[in-house]
Amino acid sequence: MSAKPAEAEPAAKEPRRKGRLHTNTVDALHRMIVTGELKPGQKLREQELCERLGVSRTPLREALRTLAAQGLVQLTQNRGAEVAPLTLADITALFDVVGSLEALAARLACKSLTDEAIAEIGVLHYRMMLHHVRDELPEYFALNQRIHRAIIEGARNPVLLGVWQALAARVERAKYLPNLQPNRWKAAMHEHDAMLAALVARDGDELGRLMEAHFSNGLAAILAAGASEAPPEDAGN
Amino acid sequence: MSAKPAEAEPAAKEPRRKGRLHTNTVDALHRMIVTGELKPGQKLREQELCERLGVSRTPLREALRTLAAQGLVQLTQNRGAEVAPLTLADITALFDVVGSLEALAARLACKSLTDEAIAEIGVLHYRMMLHHVRDELPEYFALNQRIHRAIIEGARNPVLLGVWQALAARVERAKYLPNLQPNRWKAAMHEHDAMLAALVARDGDELGRLMEAHFSNGLAAILAAGASEAPPEDAGN
DNA sequence: ATGCTGCATTTTGCATACAAGTTTGAAAAG
DNA sequence: CTTTTCAAACTTGTATGCAAAATGCAGCAT
Numbered sequence: 001m002s003a004k005p006a007e008a009e010p011a012a013k014e015p016r017r018k019g020r021l022h023t024n025t026v027d028a029l030h031r032m033i034v035t036g037e038l039k040p041g042q043k044l045r046e047q048e049l050c051e052r053l054g055v056s057r058t059p060l061r062e063a064l065r066t067l068a069a070q071g072l073v074q075l076t077q078n079r080g081a082e083v084a085p086l087t088l089a090d091i092t093a094l095f096d097v098v099g100s101l102e103a104l105a106a107r108l109a110c111k112s113l114t115d116e117a118i119a120e121i122g123v124l125h126y127r128m129m130l131h132h133v134r135d136e137l138p139e140y141f142a143l144n145q146r147i148h149r150a151i152i153e154g155a156r157n158p159v160l161l162g163v164w165q166a167l168a169a170r171v172e173r174a175k176y177l178p179n180l181q182p183n184r185w186k187a188a189m190h191e192h193d194a195m196l197a198a199l200v201a202r203d204g205d206e207l208g209r210l211m212e213a214h215f216s217n218g219l220a221a222i223l224a225a226g227a228s229e230a231p232p233e234d235a236g237n
Numbered sequence: 238m239s240a241k242p243a244e245a246e247p248a249a250k251e252p253r254r255k256g257r258l259h260t261n262t263v264d265a266l267h268r269m270i271v272t273g274e275l276k277p278g279q280k281l282r283e284q285e286l287c288e289r290l291g292v293s294r295t296p297l298r299e300a301l302r303t304l305a306a307q308g309l310v311q312l313t314q315n316r317g318a319e320v321a322p323l324t325l326a327d328i329t330a331l332f333d334v335v336g337s338l339e340a341l342a343a344r345l346a347c348k349s350l351t352d353e354a355i356a357e358i359g360v361l362h363y364r365m366m367l368h369h370v371r372d373e374l375p376e377y378f379a380l381n382q383r384i385h386r387a388i389i390e391g392a393r394n395p396v397l398l399g400v401w402q403a404l405a406a407r408v409e410r411a412k413y414l415p416n417l418q419p420n421r422w423k424a425a426m427h428e429h430d431a432m433l434a435a436l437v438a439r440d441g442d443e444l445g446r447l448m449e450a451h452f453s454n455g456l457a458a459i460l461a462a463g464a465s466e467a468p469p470e471d472a473g474n
Numbered sequence: 475a476t477g478c479t480g481c482a483t484t485t486t487g488c489a490t491a492c493a494a495g496t497t498t499g500a501a502a503a504g
Numbered sequence: 505c506t507t508t509t510c511a512a513a514c515t516t517g518t519a520t521g522c523a524a525a526a527t528g529c530a531g532c533a534t
Contacts, residue, residue: 021517021518046485047485055518056520057486057518057519058295059519061299061486062298063302065259065302066302066306069306069403070306077260077486078526079486093397094396097397100338100341101337101338104333104337108333157330158327159404160334163334163400258487258488259487282514283515284515292489294490295488295490298517314517315495315496317515
């Protein structure tokens with residue numbers, strides 16, 4: 001849809017404020033993969049991406065290595081890169097891990113978050129709710145992401161933050177696949193209500209449980225949608 | 238002792254079975270960082286490392302990007318790379334996360350491991366015990382690592398495996414810092430005894446708890462040793 | 475007609491050359 | 505004697521060129 005393989009000008013895309021080509025390239029590919037502009041399993045030929053992004057092969061290859069380490073692309077020796085596939089099994093595995101990490105974050109955050117930070121999360125929560133009732137999905141996604149990030153950051157654990165950031169990209173990918181059904185959306189909002197209450201009460205264990213359930217339910221919705229919709233599953237079943 | 242900074246021949250180090258320079262470079266740097274040959278905070282000048290490893294800057298830079306994504310090195314724009322510092326705070330954060338992940342793995346593994354795999358872990362366990370009583374630390378470390386890896390793999394969750402592998406490098410780094418005191422070593426063996434018993438009984442929750450305690454105790458030992466030994470902590474305490 | 479072999483094209487891996495930014499040290503001004 | 509400035513050396517960032525591996529295709533043999 002948005003794939004225009006041949007863009008003649010090599011460097012005339014954006015102002016590009018600083019000389020940070022590598023970082024820009026990582027972010028650009030990141031976005032393209034998360035939003036699905038580059039599809040799972042798609043072969044990533046270096047030359048084509050270079051023309052598309054207006055960079056040479058060196059920074060592009062470095063970016064691919066970075067993304068490979070984050071699990072977004074798969075590298076094969078002498079055979080190039082492809083967008084990492086995202087099977088339902090992968091999504092299940094992913095949600096198990098992220099759910100567990102966010103539950104850990106929830107327990108830690110309940111101890112270390114300041115009252116101010118909790119209030120700020122409350123603000124984000126109700127702004128998110130606003131986007132929900134207005135049916136503004138992208139804005140909802142963004143706020144949702146910021147809330148989850150706030151809880152992770154509230155755990156004050158840099159390792160946890162780093163791991164989570166890498167995995168969050170894949171979670172976003174999974175969310176983009178089916179476009180979120182209304183009833184699941186509403187349920188997710190209710191779950192967030194309960195989580196906010198637990199957070200305000202600083203009940204870490206409860207928040208942890210709710211968080212795990214939240215992910216479990218989200219996973220179930222994706223699996224339900226994916227089972228009926230996604231045919232490119234070739235696993236043995 | 239193993240650092241020979243100037244090796245004139247660019248490709249005469251080892252047979253190097255395949256033309257996989259990038260992978261080799263990643264592994265080599267990985268090892269040098271984990272074992273402490275490259276010290277935390279040390280500046281990594283590309284040219285020097287190139288001569289040392291016998292590769293040119295291109296694969297070296299790609300390797301640095303990969304390691305940065307794994308958290309072993311820190312990159313700064315236009316200012317190069319340095320070995321990521323590993324403060325006691327970092328180690329605490331790290332063990333919290335890895336402990337939580339391994340507890341998750343433990344619960345999953347108790348469900349999905351075959352009897353055969355459990356028996357194999359038993360073999361590893363007693364081989365490790367042998368190295369313990371023989372006071373063979375490096376071999377002990379290696380077996381210990383293999384046991385933990387077996388449990389992670391037993392969870393049959395590729396995402397968990399990937400995250401764990403990245404973090405395991407840093408855990409190894411932390412273990413190498415103080416050289417493991419005899420009483421802590423003995424205690425760790427006892428903890429592994431209990432964990433093996435829980436595994437054989439397939440008591441996932443119990444194994445998860447033991448695993449978290451195992452990491453918590455290991456962390457405490459490192460902190461105790463580090464507090465008396467490591468002066469380069471400049472944090473406020 | 476089908477399968478295999480060998481060559482041509484394509485694509486990746488690595489090295490080197492060049493450009494841009496950062497650090498340094500020395501000289502000059504205060 | 506201290507401070508500031510400026511330039512030279514060094515380091516990193518990017519582009520390009522060349523070699524090796526893989527893929528695809530045509531021609532040949534069976």
